[in-house]
Amino acid sequence: MEKYIITLAFIAILHYPFQCFVRSLKSLLAARAMNLPIFWMPILQDGVLWQLTKRFYRPLISQLPLRLRQSEWFDLWYPDWRFVAKHELHKKYGDVFLVVSPGSLSIEVADAELAAEIITRSKYDFVKPNWPYSLLNIFGENVVSSGGATWRRHRKATASQFGSTIHKQVWRKSLILGQELLSMWTNHGATISTVPNISLDLEFLVLRVILSVGFGVTVQLNRKTHESDPPNVGGISSFAAAMEQVITNLTKLLVFPDGILKYGPSSWRSVHGSATWVRTFLENLIWTETRKQKQSLTFTGHYQEASNMLTGLVRQGICHSESQKYREKQDLLSDEEVMGNMFILAFAGTNSTADSLKYSLILMALHPDIQQWLIQDIDTAIDYDEDAANPLEWREEILLPKLIAPYCMETLRHYPPLTAINKSTGRKSQIVTLHGSPFVIPEDVNVNISLNALHHNPRYWGENALVYQPHNWDIRCKCDWPEGMDKDKDAQETLDITSRAPPVRSPVKGSYLPFSDGARGCLGKRFSQVEFVAIVTMIFRHYRIELAVGESESWEDARCRTQAILNDSASSPTLSLQRPVPLQFVRRGH
Numbered sequence: 001m002e003k004y005i006i007t008l009a010f011i012a013i014l015h016y017p018f019q020c021f022v023r024s025l026k027s028l029l030a031a032r033a034m035n036l037p038i039f040w041m042p043i044l045q046d047g048v049l050w051q052l053t054k055r056f057y058r059p060l061i062s063q064l065p066l067r068l069r070q071s072e073w074f075d076l077w078y079p080d081w082r083f084v085a086k087h088e089l090h091k092k093y094g095d096v097f098l099v100v101s102p103g104s105l106s107i108e109v110a111d112a113e114l115a116a117e118i119i120t121r122s123k124y125d126f127v128k129p130n131w132p133y134s135l136l137n138i139f140g141e142n143v144v145s146s147g148g149a150t151w152r153r154h155r156k157a158t159a160s161q162f163g164s165t166i167h168k169q170v171w172r173k174s175l176i177l178g179q180e181l182l183s184m185w186t187n188h189g190a191t192i193s194t195v196p197n198i199s200l201d202l203e204f205l206v207l208r209v210i211l212s213v214g215f216g217v218t219v220q221l222n223r224k225t226h227e228s229d230p231p232n233v234g235g236i237s238s239f240a241a242a243m244e245q246v247i248t249n250l251t252k253l254l255v256f257p258d259g260i261l262k263y264g265p266s267s268w269r270s271v272h273g274s275a276t277w278v279r280t281f282l283e284n285l286i287w288t289e290t291r292k293q294k295q296s297l298t299f300t301g302h303y304q305e306a307s308n309m310l311t312g313l314v315r316q317g318i319c320h321s322e323s324q325k326y327r328e329k330q331d332l333l334s335d336e337e338v339m340g341n342m343f344i345l346a347f348a349g350t351n352s353t354a355d356s357l358k359y360s361l362i363l364m365a366l367h368p369d370i371q372q373w374l375i376q377d378i379d380t381a382i383d384y385d386e387d388a389a390n391p392l393e394w395r396e397e398i399l400l401p402k403l404i405a406p407y408c409m410e411t412l413r414h415y416p417p418l419t420a421i422n423k424s425t426g427r428k429s430q431i432v433t434l435h436g437s438p439f440v441i442p443e444d445v446n447v448n449i450s451l452n453a454l455h456h457n458p459r460y461w462g463e464n465a466l467v468y469q470p471h472n473w474d475i476r477c478k479c480d481w482p483e484g485m486d487k488d489k490d491a492q493e494t495l496d497i498t499s500r501a502p503p504v505r506s507p508v509k510g511s512y513l514p515f516s517d518g519a520r521g522c523l524g525k526r527f528s529q530v531e532f533v534a535i536v537t538m539i540f541r542h543y544r545i546e547l548a549v550g551e552s553e554s555w556e557d558a559r560c561r562t563q564a565i566l567n568d569s570a571s572s573p574t575l576s577l578q579r580p581v582p583l584q585f586v587r588r589g590h
């Protein structure tokens, strides 16, 4: 008996490394056949374990001896290596190279033509890998986490919520909330005020926009900034605080089961309490909305006008049969799926937009000359308007085309929230075009479109690709970016003859993908752009932003400190600042 147990234990211990060895060998053979440069990695850098634990290694890794850090495989080992390396590794290995690691074969893409093909091909050719998206199902399956026919049903229901009516509400709400935030930051209009940390307030602002436009929930601004206790159950503002806590602690919720969080340390219990409260609140919202809609249908024969995204989603889900099969056949969402989508819209819409705003404000403080251009652009667009004094009269169709391309797009070129768009060939090999010839990518290969590498590839962005240069998006500006053949759809859509907006330079197709593209492209692109422009306009119409220079610091020291913080950004799960950057708001004209 003992002999059997020892043998079984021995087999169990050897099984994993043996399996890794076999799979690595298989990957290596497949990689050799592809005839592309190969990078061998001893760990699975996109694997579950590494991704979930990398924040603990990060500080340790930076303490390793320089020689070790300079070794080749370290380049890919470093968490967020795509953001750190940008296009550097591709300079060494080419715009398309392979990474072989235990049990996995990945292809890293910084070639615009190939990226465009992968992203716009049929959604069944290059699929989204299950990990890590399936982890986002904490409140129910949703449009981000699902695949295949289920995804089609979710996409149909959610995409129809993003129309011009919603975008108009986003514009209005962002202006109102932006004004409130500015007033809070500047102590109701002080000439100079220092804000030590813009991050939490911007995240809360953006969350409030989505709660309002998405769920019809209005939240006051007076929040506790460093909330460590579980929010009091019962009120709307506690729901916003709970939602914020859930979004910032998503990793904890994904990794630890309910039972562990509930009995863990107090901060874990707090997160558990927030998640439970968010679920209860969302369930109540859905239940109330469904009842309202059903009543309207019974008494008036039609549904109520959709005043927010929740109303629209609930209408998509209302069904008089409880059968799952019937729902799926009719493309309907269950209550749990409506809840999953509400959460994911709040999650997808909060961090990415808030981060792009944070980076933009900091970049403006770092580049006073560019800030001056932005202020001029805002002033000319608003002065064109008849009622310039009332922000609610500022016209979105004039401001958007002027500001999106240079400021929003250039910020996202340098700081895209996702460092890569991850796809996989799944169970079928795919034939693509690489350097003008057919090229086979075998089954089960991860295809990572590296946004940081693409967005800094000198082939598409010139030799100064690393420099922040918003005005290169203006076609009248001399620059070394090659002109793309296909005009950027969105930039062109926003051009309007009344706008006096500069014509936009189109990047080479596939070289600029912060919102991804194709069937699984971002649903909230316009939503976030409207929000971005409203908030940026509100701030710079009244204030200038400067770096808050410490007492013993020169401006140059403050600049280097700020740049170091930007360079130290990390994905958690979207790219974000790890330390605050204090900023000074100076009333314009002073």
Ligand code: HEM
Pocket: 143, 144, 155, 158, 210, 344, 345, 346, 348, 349, 350, 352, 353, 356, 412, 416, 417, 418, 421, 422, 513, 514, 515, 516, 519, 520, 521, 522, 523, 524, 525, 527, 528
């Ligand atoms: C700066 C702002 C934003 C950026 C850069 C961004 C970027 C992206 C990217 C790259 C994807 C594709 C992800 C992948 O394939 O793995 C995506 C998907 C998505 N985004 Fe955004 N996003 C932004 C804002 C928003 C907002 C405001 C919302 C909603 C209010 C939103 C909702 C979604 C949804 C629902 C998907 C999934 C689409 C699908 O899989 O069919 N995003 N976004």
